[in-house]
Amino acid sequence: MTKSLQFNQSVRAWMxxxxxxxxxxxxxxxxxxxxxxxxxxxxxxxxxxxxxxMSEVRERFEITAAAASQLVDKLVQNGFVLREEDPNxxxxxxxxxxxxxxxxxxxxxxxxxxxxxxISARLSEADKAKVSVALGILTEAVQALEQERDVQKA
Amino acid sequence: MTKSLQFNQSVRAWMxxxxxxxxxxxxxxxxxxxxxxxxxxxxxxxxxxxxxxMSEVRERFEITAAAASQLVDKLVQNGFVLREEDPNxxxxxxxxxxxxxxxxxxxxxxxxxxxxxxISARLSEADKAKVSVALGILTEAVQALEQERDVQKA
DNA sequence: CTGTAAAGTTAAGCATGCTTAACTAAAAGG
DNA sequence: CCTTTTAGTTAAGCATGCTTAACTTTACAG
Numbered sequence: 559m560t561k562s563l564q565f566n567q568s569v570r571a572w573m574x575x576x577x578x579x580x581x582x583x584x585x586x587x588x589x590x591x592x593x594x595x596x597x598x599x600x601x602x603x604x605x606x607x608x609x610x611x612m613s614e615v616r617e618r619f620e621i622t623a624a625a626a627s628q629l630v631d632k633l634v635q636n637g638f639v640l641r642e643e644d645p646n647x648x649x650x651x652x653x654x655x656x657x658x659x660x661x662x663x664x665x666x667x668x669x670x671x672x673x674x675x676x677i678s679a680r681l682s683e684a685d686k687a688k689v690s691v692a693l694g695i696l697t698e699a700v701q702a703l704e705q706e707r708d709v710q711k712a
Numbered sequence: 713m714t715k716s717l718q719f720n721q722s723v724r725a726w727m728x729x730x731x732x733x734x735x736x737x738x739x740x741x742x743x744x745x746x747x748x749x750x751x752x753x754x755x756x757x758x759x760x761x762x763x764x765x766m767s768e769v770r771e772r773f774e775i776t777a778a779a780a781s782q783l784v785d786k787l788v789q790n791g792f793v794l795r796e797e798d799p800n801x802x803x804x805x806x807x808x809x810x811x812x813x814x815x816x817x818x819x820x821x822x823x824x825x826x827x828x829x830x831i832s833a834r835l836s837e838a839d840k841a842k843v844s845v846a847l848g849i850l851t852e853a854v855q856a857l858e859q860e861r862d863v864q865k866a
Numbered sequence: 867c868t869g870t871a872a873a874g875t876t877a878a879g880c881a882t883g884c885t886t887a888a889c890t891a892a893a894a895g896g
Numbered sequence: 897c898c899t900t901t902t903a904g905t906t907a908a909g910c911a912t913g914c915t916t917a918a919c920t921t922t923a924c925a926g
Contacts, residue, residue, distance in 0.1 A: 565840040568847040686719040692846030693722040
């Protein structure tokens with residue numbers, strides 16, 4: 559009971575602190591690449607979840623098909639994304655990162671990860687070990703949760 | 713050495729998973745309140761760091777004074793923020809959340825925190841305890857880091 | 867007291883993201 | 897086949913966020 563409360567408070571505190579820091583970092587990096595946040599988010603999704611269709615862009619970002627089409631257009635024009643016909647359904651398109659796109663996402667990640675080094679520097683080895691274990695637990699739980707949700711959808 | 717590597721990997725994995733989930737949640741909530749992301753971010757900052765001036769908006773969001781003025785305008789017009797003269801410097805303005813603004817931020821937090829409950833439900837008490845401790849460590853480290861950075865700036 | 871710097875505001879103009887509406891082309895169902 | 901759905905695009909129009917430039921008011925330094 560009290561453990562759950564403590565758990566919730568810890569996670570919330572961390573979320574608050576983390577979001578502040580991370581969001582602005584994201585945005586600055588995207589801007590420095592000449593990309594808007596929505597555009598960059600699509601690249602991120604492609605990197606994490608692999609190729610997908612326009613329809614999925616529409617669903618994941620909760621925008622109209624028209625908006626999705628226009629967003630992706632810019633990414634294609636700038637050479638970050640490939641838009642190819644789906645061999646199984648000639649109406650559909652499959653989106654994929656180009657090498658240029660993949661490289662950009664990875665550089666973005668690198669930069670954002672920088673501040674981790676700052677944190678790392680001020681923790682003892684013992685603390686780092688504890689944090690590693692804990693975040694592993696959390697990450698697994700979230701992924702399990704997401705899978706479950708995806709299954710429910712289908 | 714190997715501990716540090718493990719630490720970095722854990723944090724990165726968690727960041728990736730967490731960001732995906734959290735960002736879109738944010739945006740949807742803001743939209744449901746009729747607020748844009750930049751507008752909502754200002755409310756968040758006011759909630760977390762207390763009252764501040766237009767200049768600080770400019771600095772924190774890296775936008776021009778003009779843009780800051782216009783953004784805050786809308787928040788004031790919608791009754792989320794108070795813009796009062798700074799008693800110590802009649803040129804400056806002090807921004808503050810109204811009750812309505814404070815309420816909105818808190819409701820937003822509540823909603824976003826919901827998915828924590830989902831995670832909580834699938835962890836053992838022992839795991840929750842570990843996570844609590846670890847996130848406490850992390851949060852402290854980040855806050856210390858930010859304070860240091862603020863001091864360097866000044 | 868006077869000139870300069872600092873804090874904010876306002877207006878004009880541009881880029882972006884988004885929407886609706888009208889369209890093309892391919893799939894699916896009868 | 898022929899109709900209806902589904903996937904996607906294009907165009908017109910609106911809201912937003914942002915910038916630069918011109919301005920007001922207050923603080924501060926000589």
